[in-house]
Amino acid sequence: MTVLDNGVAADGTDQEPADPRDPVVRLTALLDEGSLRQITSEDKSGVLAAMGRVEGVPVVAFCSDARFQGGAMGSEGCEHIVHAYDVAVRERVPIIGIWHSGGARLAEGVESLHAVGRVFAAMTKASGVVPQISVVVGPAAGGAAYGPALTDLVILAESGRIFVTGPDVVRSVTGESVDAAALGGPEPHSKRSGVVHVVAGSETDAYVKARQLATLLGHQGRVRTGEIEEVDFSTLLPDSARRAYDVKPLVNGLLDEPGIELHPKWAPNIVTSLGRLGGRTVGVIANNPLRLGGCLDATSAEKAARFVRMCDAFGVPLVVLVDVPGYLPGVGQEHDGVVRRGAKLLHAFAEASVPRVTLVTRKAYGGAYIAMNSRALGATKVFAWPTTEVAVMGPVAAVRILKRRELAAAPEEERAELEQRLAAEHEKLAGGLDRARELGVIDEVIKPEETRGAIAKLLAQATPARGAHGNIPL
Structure with a gap:
């Protein structure tokens, strides 16, 4: 029976809204x-799993059923999730989980804990x-908080909340008064904890973002060099090398169309x-x-390291x-x-198998x-712009x-000129672009307007590869 937007069925009878x-x-x-296409039955287990497509890409998906015990995870519902994973792995397709769960079912006791562990x-x-x-899209509390955290990408709708212990428990144990949004909503998880990769304005928008990400990872495509349009x-x-600028227009200009930025507010210096x-x-x-002059710090190194390992794991x-x-x-x-955290980025790049191109812009x-x-960590190729x-x-x-000492001994009126001369000499001997090319740490100098074509050509020629490792939540 077809149901119209006004809640009236096509045959004229009233229909309860879904x-x-x-x-x-x-x-x-x-x-x-x-x-x-459902792959588990509709029941009171708290979970439904299905197969389907997003933008034509096959996927497996499961969803908490918040109508029963707030979507709490019991043994039968957990079996539905495990089955969904078995199907996804067998078919080698992305899996998307929609979470709205208060955690393990209390009535089942240890049985539910064992099931959540599975x-x-x-x-x-x-x-x-x-x-x-x-x-x-709703609460992901207790054991249900760790489900999303173990996955590669976490999207949080405006209505979503993620926390191990809720506001009432926090208040009773620590005396701290906090509401669910301040404890586990978009603000803390997008800016402070790093748990959430993408914040969506609504549940509908969250599904749009999930579809985009599943398509990017599930159907990666091939480089078509003949369709590359250059950008200056x-x-x-x-003009000044000392002035800051936002790198995001450069990132978006490099891509065919603006991509999906992950963790935009957490460690924004990368x-x-x-x-x-x-x-x-x-x-x-x-x-x-x-942000921070572009410096690396502990948090940004960790953020980048996990991204490198995720891309490597899926051949991106x-x-x-x-x-x-x-x-x-x-x-x-x-x-x-x-x-410790900076070493994670070194390890991630040195371990990576995928083609990876570096461009030094400044x-x-x-x-x-x-x-x-x-180059020392195994970059496929290192490009540089002429003023690098x-x-x-x-x-x-x-x-x-x-x-x-030489500068200190120079007359004050000559010190600035001497400093500039010594700096120029030092750059020729110990640094600078020419010396970097001599040493082989820069492979090729390209003009800014040649960037998209040069990188695309390199990626098209590179041998596809994929790291044989998991994606631990670093």
């Missing part, structure tokens, strides 16, 4: 029209095998985006000089845009684990130069250390 919590309603909103095991075994996307990126950089270049899915990592080539003055100094950074200094997919500087540090800063 419950928005009904998993069939939610899965139908996610999947292509007419493609939903779900976590299935997710972990599928990690790096098939893309996993979570859409949180030189106008995006400020940008991580998925999109297409020449029709092929790529992952873009870029230092953003508008990487494009790395470098404009980095170094690691952010400070006591806070050292205490925050910049050594400067690459110090240890951060190494970490940003340098590659060095341990800027030439002026270097001579102020190396030539401090």
Whole structure:
């Protein structure tokens, strides 16, 4: 029976509007029209699983049924999720989970805890095998909080909440008064915790984002070099090398159309985006000089490392845009684990098997130069724009250390001129673009207006590869 928008059936009889919590309603909103095929039964288990398509790409999907015990996870519902994972792995297709659950079913006791653990095991075994996307549209509390956290990409609708212990428990144990939104809503998870990759304005928008991500990872395509249109990126950089700028227009201009930025508000000094270049899915990592001068720090290194490992696990080539003055100094950074967390990025790039291209746009200094997919870590190719500087540090800063006695002995009126001359000499001997090319750490200098074509051609020629590892939530 067809139901019209006004709640009246096509035969003229009244029809109750569908419950928005009904998993069939939610899965139908996610999947292509007419493609939903249930692979588990509709019951009171709290979960429904199905196969279907998004933009023509085959996927498996499951959805919490919040109509029964708030979507709490019992043994039967958990079996539905495990079955969905078995099907996704067998068919080698992305799996999308729609979460609205208060956690394990209390009435089942330890049995439900064991069942939830089996779900976590299935997710972990599928990690790096098939893309996993979570859409949180209501609460994902207790054990249900860790389900999305184990997946590759987490989308949080405005109505979504993720927390291990809710406001009432927090208040009773710690005395802190907090509401559900402040505890586990979009603001804390998009800016502070790093749990959520994408915040959506509504449940409908969350499904749109999930469809886009599933298509990017599930149907990656091939580079079509004949369709590449060049863009003159030189106008995006400020005239002064000391001025900050937003790298996002450069990232979006590199892609065929603006991609999906992951974690845009968490560690914003580095940008991580998925999109297409020449029709092929790529992952873009870029230092953003508008935030912390583009410095790497503990959090941004960790953010980038997980993105690298996710792309490597699914065979997504990487494009790395470098404009980095170094690691952010400070006591806070050292205490925050910049050594341990920074090492994750080094490990991720050195371990990666996918083709990965680096473009140095302005400067690459110090240890951060190494970490940003340098030649030493196995970059497929390193491009640079003509005004690039590659060095341990800027030439002026270097001579102020190396030539401090000579500078101190010079007459004050001659000191500035001497400093500039010494800096130029130092750049020729120890750094600069020419020296970097001599050493082989820069492969080719290209003009900004040649960028898209050069990178696309390289990716088209590169041998496809894929890392054989999972995607642990770093």
